[in-house]
Structures are given as structure tokens and as C-alpha cells.
Amino acid sequence: MTRTRADWEALDARTTPEGRHFIDGGFRPAMSGRTFTRVRPMDGREGASLARGDDRDIDLAVQAARTAFASGIWRRKDPGEKKKVMLTWADLIRKNGEELALLETLDVGKPVLASLNVDVRLCADGIQFYAEMIDKLYDEIAPTGPMSRALVRKVPLGVIGAITPWNYPMIIDAWKIGPAIAAGNSVVLKPAEQSSLSALRLAELAVEAGLPAGVFNVVTGFGEETGKPLACHMDVDMIAFTGSTEVGKLIMTYAAQSNVKRVALELGGKSPLVVFADADLDLAASAAAWGCFYNSGETCHAATRLIVERSVEADLIDRIREVTRREITLAHPFDPSAQIGALIEEAHMDKVLAMIAAGEKEGASRVFGAERALSDTGGYYVSPGVLRGVTNDMAIAREEIFGPVLCSLSFETEEEALAIANDTIYGLAGAVFTRDMNRVHRFSEELHAGTVWINTYDMASFSTPFGGFKQSGFGRDRSVHAIDKYCDFKTIWQQFS
Ligand code: NAI
Ligand code: MG
DSSP states (O other), rough: OOOOOOHHHHHHTTTOOOOOOEEEEEEEOTTTOOOOEEEEETTTOOOEEEEOOOHHHHHHHHHHHHHHHHTTTTSSOOOOHHHHHHHHHHHHHHHHHHHHHHHHHHHHOOOOIIIIIIIHHHHHHHHHHHHHHHHGEEEEEOOOOEEEEEEEEEEEEEOEEEEESSSSSHHHHHHHHHHHHTTOOEEEOOOOTOOOOOHHHHHHHHHTOOTTTTSEEEOOOIIIIIIIHHHHHHOOOOEESSOOHHHHHHHHHHHHHHHEEEEEOOOOOOEEEEOTSSOOOHHHHHHHHHHGGGGOOOOOOOOEEEEGGGGGHHHHHHHHHHHEEEEEEEETTTTTTBBOOSSSHHHHHHHHHHHHHHHTTTTTTTEESSSEEEGTSSEEOOOOOEEOOOTTTTTHHHOOOOSSEEEEEESSHHHHHHHHHHHHSESSEEEEEEEEEHHHHHHHHHSSSSEEEESSSOOOTSSSSSEETTEEEOBBBTTHHHHHHHHHEEEEEEEEE
């Protein structure tokens, strides 16, 4: 049964989200007693009150995480038992799906049905994927000769700090805490200040599922005040970060200036979607519209640069406009027809609108959309739209917009298309649409991106690694390989006589 807007409003009215830190198995206020208030992007109203963490709260959480790790209460548990706990956790996430979806939507303004059917589902699937790996990981014996036996053990690192963004909070949290906890580590998660609610509930559900206190802690607060002390902490072994390239660079300096903790970074993108004249243009139009506009363009791998062969550019943009009009309904996030909702906050909406204006000033022309919408709601909405006549030197082609704005650039030759596609500081993802299999081969080899899609966009599975090259960062989320980031090899050499 699909709930109506009134149903979600009623659920909202009777839900009081928990906004205190989750440390050592329970909720507690900030040591300073300070709080901050989230403004709901869907209607501009005051939302949850949250603990405003600082270095003292981080210290407390890191201590709890370290104590749990040192005790061995989790890492030394029987693998089958650990698996059961994490599978129960995944089930509890599904059982509490509507509440989690509501919390996510209150925080970030995406349609509540997307929160439920995509974010909650993929969060639970992520925890399950890593739960299922726990009793299938084997260590190695190195070929050192008959009189010695060298075990190559993969061991957890210890205390992992996770710093996550607001665009897919629950999904990205699962990408980090799933493999980190499955590998036997303890975690302190600092969610984005815009999106703490789902993380707090996930932590509560973890303990309900049987995860020992201290293994998973959540400290809420701002980047400088809460994220920085976590990344600078002398007793944190690794930081797993998703967010802006700017802060990713800071995380590396914090690691260098503190204890040489390891770092994994999933940063932004400016992903190209290249369309040749021989492509199935309807397929390409649908992929471009959904690839750029889904989640209101607040997606690190959004297809934000459409690089299209000049002879079909006008035709393709017409089709994109039609797909957008027909399928990508912008509406209040509680409205079941909404496919996209609000942007994260007023300042971000203003930034997106300013980038559109700057693009027009630099010579791009707005074909449709890309303007403020639904302002009577009090929320922060921008309609999906296309800018044409963009060249790769314009700021809108080089910098992340993180809004529902597709920039169309055109080309004449394959060589030119590839050069434009790769001419970016980022390397997260990209796509090519063509029927020419030789060209498919050339592009998939030469496009410098962590993921290359052929005649599709945004297809994903837990079985495929996700992450970038160049300034999109390093280290991969998802897949069996993600576990490696949270472990390291230990050699145990035994000599016989
Ligand atoms: P951000 O990079 O500042 O925030 C991401 C996380 O880092 C948040 O949890 C934040 O509290 C934390 N953080 C911020 N400053 C920190 C510091 N000095 N030390 C430790 N942690 C810190 O991203 P922001 O400001 O929310 O968004 C700015 C732009 O970044 C967006 O418009 C978008 O272009 C990009 N971005 C990319 C994301 C991705 O998925 N790769 C996600 C979010 C934003
Ligand atoms: Mg920032």
C-alpha cells in the first residue's frame, strides 16, 4: 500500500527524532550541553535539535571504540555469530524502514518514497552484503619453504573514523560501517551536520541487533568542530571520508599532522556522458535526464556534462526535455508522485542558482528549467534543466554544481569527445552511448574514471567497487574489495627445526 501525503504528515507529527550522540551503546548529550537546530529543506521549518559535538565528545567516543576493540568482544567473536548480529541489524533496518525513510527525508528533502525504496533498501542490503562475507574470508599461507610456515593474516585496523556527507546519508554510512564492522573494527561516525538522524537510528538498531556497546558510535556536529578532531585524533587508525575535494585534502593533512592514520577518500566528480550520433537517442536521453537529475543532482557521480555529437545535440536535448517533463516530477517530498524534491539547504540552493547565472553570463543558454521552484512551500527547490552552448573552460563545466543542471557541450570528432571528457580534475565516473563496438572498447579503456558505463548510466551493485581516480579520491567503497581498506596484513612466521 502506498502511503498518501497525509499519512506521511501524520507520521511526521508523531515522530520526535533522537538528536543526541550515540556513544558506548546509549544516547547522551554533548559534553558542552550545546545543541544546534536542523532546518528542514522541504519547508524551511525548524526540525530536529542535535547535539553539537566537539573534541571532548570525540574523545569519549574514540575511547569507547578503543575499549571495545581492545576487549575483543566483537573482533574475536565467532564469525557465524558476528554474521547473525549483522544480518539481524539489516532486518531491523528493513522493519523500521518507514521511520528511517521519514528521518532521511526530514533531513535532506528527498522524496520519502525514494528514501524508502532506494536509500533504506540499499543501506540494509549493504549491511547484509558485508554480514554475509564475515564467515567466508580466508587468510593465506605464503610459500616460504618446508621448514617454515608464514601465515598472512588479514587483521582489522582498530578504530575507524567515518565522516560522511548529506546526499545519500544512509547508503554511504552503510558503505563504510558495513565493511569496517564486518572486518572486526570499531567505528566512530560523524555524519554531515545536515543529516544526522538516520545515522543515530542505525546505531540504536545495531545495539538492538546485538552489536556490543562501543563498536559503533555516532557523534553529531559540524565539520571543523567535530569532524576535524576525529580526523586529527591520535587514537584513530583510519578515516573513511566522502565529501568535497576541498575537505578531502584537509583530511590528508590532518592525518599527516597527527598519527599517519590511513585515509580513504571518495570525493566529487564532474562526470561526462558522451553521446555519439549513432547511439539510441531515446536511451541516451533517458540516461542523461535520470543520470543528472536524480536526487536533484546532489550525486557525486551525477552525469553533469553531456558531451554530444553536434549533429544530434538539438534532437537529444528535445528528448531529454520530454523525459524530464514526463517522468521526473518535482514535488513536495511527501507527495507520492515526487521523483525529486528539495535541495539540502538554502545556502546550497543559492549556490546552485548563482552557478547557473554565472554560466549564462559566460555564454551558456538555458533551454529549460534550472530555476527556483515551489517557493510557496518555504523549501529550497530548483527545477531540473539544461544549459546549452557550454564549453569546457566555463566554471559550470569544471566545478561541481550539485544541483539538477545538465550542461551540454558538443563535439565533432571522437578524439575531441574523449579529450573533453578527460579534461577535468575529477575521475569518478563516465559513460558513452554508441552502437560502434570498437568505439566502446576505445572509450572504456581511455576514459579515466573509476566507473565507465556503456549505453547506460548509474547502474550499480554491491558486487562492483565504487570510487574515483585523480581528485575524485582513492580507495573503493562497495564490493568484496572494500573490506581491504579496513584491514591490513600481518605476517606470522613460524620456524621449525
Ligand atoms: P563537505 O566536504 O564540507 O562535507 C562533507 C563532510 O565533511 C561533512 O560531514 C562535514 O561536516 C565534514 N567536514 C567539513 N569540514 C570538515 C573538516 N574541516 N574536517 C573534518 N570534517 C569536515 O561538503 P559540503 O560543504 O557539505 O558541500 C560542499 C560541496 O561538496 C557540495 O556542493 C558538493 O559539490 C560537494 N560534495 C560532494 C559529495 C560527494 O558525494 N562526493 C557529498 C557532499 C558534498
Ligand atoms: Mg563544507
